[in-house]
Amino acid sequence: MSWANYNPNPVKANGGVEDCAVRAISKALDISWEEAYAKLCANGYLMGDMPNSDIVWGSVLRQEGFVREVVPNACPDCYRMSMFCSDHPSGTYVVKTVGHVATVVDGVLYDSWNSEDTIPIYYWMRKDDSNASSKQHRVSEPVRL
Secondary structure, three states: OOEEEOOOOOOOOOOOOOOHHHHHHHHHHOOOHHHHHHHHHHHHHHHOOOOOOHHHHHHHHHHOOEEEEEOOOOOOOOOOHHHHHHHOOOOEEEEEEOOEEEEEEOOEEEEOOOOOOOOEEEEEEEHHHOOOOOOOOOOOOOOOO
């Protein structure tokens, strides 16, 4: 199992809160939920956008030394977050899926719910971790739904 429950929200709010970007930034930068929220709000204010906007949290990560990579489109319907975790056993990654974002650290998916079955689209990786990952994405048999 590559998932670990991670919910630093100060009131442990979950569903409907839409704070996945705050949680992901908190884990990736090893800061509190409140610090992550403040960073995102300040950046969102300067950019004229909402704190949980992809462009806002991406900008925060870029400022913190992360680089963005795209997941190859070899098998877009069969490559899952659980596979991403297996393929990235070391390093820190913030991974975007459809309508969601979560953090993977050393092959473990940190999220407030088990999002292992979601499909990664792109990810942010710490520059100093760029050699940690082989960046090889396997192509598996299609998942039977």
